[in-house]
Amino acid sequence: MSEFAIRLDLRELPVERFDAAVARAGEHAGFLMTAWQWTAWNHDGHAAGYAPRMLIMVPDFLNYARLGSTGQAKEIIRLPGSLPKVLKSALSNVVTNSRNIPGLATGDFWSAAETLTAYDMGLLPRNFAGEVILQYNLADFTWLFDRQQYMKSFSKLAANAAGWGVATQQVGKALSACARWNHSPARLMYTSGAQRREADLVAHARRERFTDTRFTLDLTQWPKELVCGEYAGELKRQYDNEWLLSYDAGISLLKNT
Numbered sequence: 001m002s003e004f005a006i007r008l009d010l011r012e013l014p015v016e017r018f019d020a021a022v023a024r025a026g027e028h029a030g031f032l033m034t035a036w037q038w039t040a041w042n043h044d045g046h047a048a049g050y051a052p053r054m055l056i057m058v059p060d061f062l063n064y065a066r067l068g069s070t071g072q073a074k075e076i077i078r079l080p081g082s083l084p085k086v087l088k089s090a091l092s093n094v095v096t097n098s099r100n101i102p103g104l105a106t107g108d109f110w111s112a113a114e115t116l117t118a119y120d121m122g123l124l125p126r127n128f129a130g131e132v133i134l135q136y137n138l139a140d141f142t143w144l145f146d147r148q149q150y151m152k153s154f155s156k157l158a159a160n161a162a163g164w165g166v167a168t169q170q171v172g173k174a175l176s177a178c179a180r181w182n183h184s185p186a187r188l189m190y191t192s193g194a195q196r197r198e199a200d201l202v203a204h205a206r207r208e209r210f211t212d213t214r215f216t217l218d219l220t221q222w223p224k225e226l227v228c229g230e231y232a233g234e235l236k237r238q239y240d241n242e243w244l245l246s247y248d249a250g251i252s253l254l255k256n257t
Helices: 015-025 035-041 048-053 061-069 074-078 083-092 094-105 109-123 136-144 148-157 171-180 199-207 247-255
Strands: 005-009 030-034 054-058 131-134 163-168 187-191 214-218 242-246
Touching (some): 015 030, 015 035, 015 247, 030 035, 030 048, 035 109, 048 054, 054 109, 083 109, 109 136, 109 148, 131 136, 131 187, 136 163, 136 171, 148 171, 163 171, 163 214, 171 187, 171 199, 242 247
Parallel strands (some): 005 030, 030 054, 054 131, 131 163, 163 187, 214 242
C-alpha cells in the first residue's frame, strides 16, 4: 500500500456482499458504511473484528428521508434486520426521543434530525471500536443554521465510539464552527473540486487548531480512470490522511500499490 490509506465506500453494496468485499480488499483498507448496514452485517457477531477499520456515517439521512416521504417509514426499522437491536436503540434513547416528541409532532426538521441520529447511534454497540461521522447534509445544515446544540448532541451521542467526525462540503464553515464551538473532531471528511481550493484551509488547520484531526479526502465522485490512472500521484498531498473511494476504484488502486 502507498503512504496514503485507502477507505472503501460500501454503502451502495448489498449487505450480503460485504463478506466477499472486505475479504477481497485485504488487510490494507478501511471501510465506510451506515449503522443499519453494520447491524445487519454483524448480526451474529462475526464481523466484530473489523470494527476498528470501520467508519460509520450517521444517520443514513437521505435514505431515511426517501423512505419517509414515499410512505415507507416502517422500512427504516426493518433495514437492520434485527428487532432486538432496534428495540435496544429505542430504549437507550428514551430521553432524546422524549425531548423531541413535540418537535416531531409539528414536523420540526431538527427534532427529526436528532431522533434519526440517536436511532443510528443506538444501533451500534456501546464502546464501538470504530469511528462515526456525521452525514454531509446534516453537518452542512448545522454550519448554515448555526445549530450548535445539534452538534453538541451528536458529539455526546458519539462519545462512546473510538472517535467521531464530520463530513462536509463546506470546509471553511466546518472548521470555523468547530473552532467557535470548541469541538475537535477526530476526523474531517471533505469533498474537493478540480482546482482543490480547500488545500490551503486544510493545511493551515492541521498546523494550527486541528493538529490531531485526521483528514479524509472524498473522491467517490471522481472518475475511476482519474483516481487510478497515471496522474493519480498528482492528487496526493501530505496533509490528507486517507482517500475515500468507491469500492471498484479502491480495489483497482489497491491492486496497483
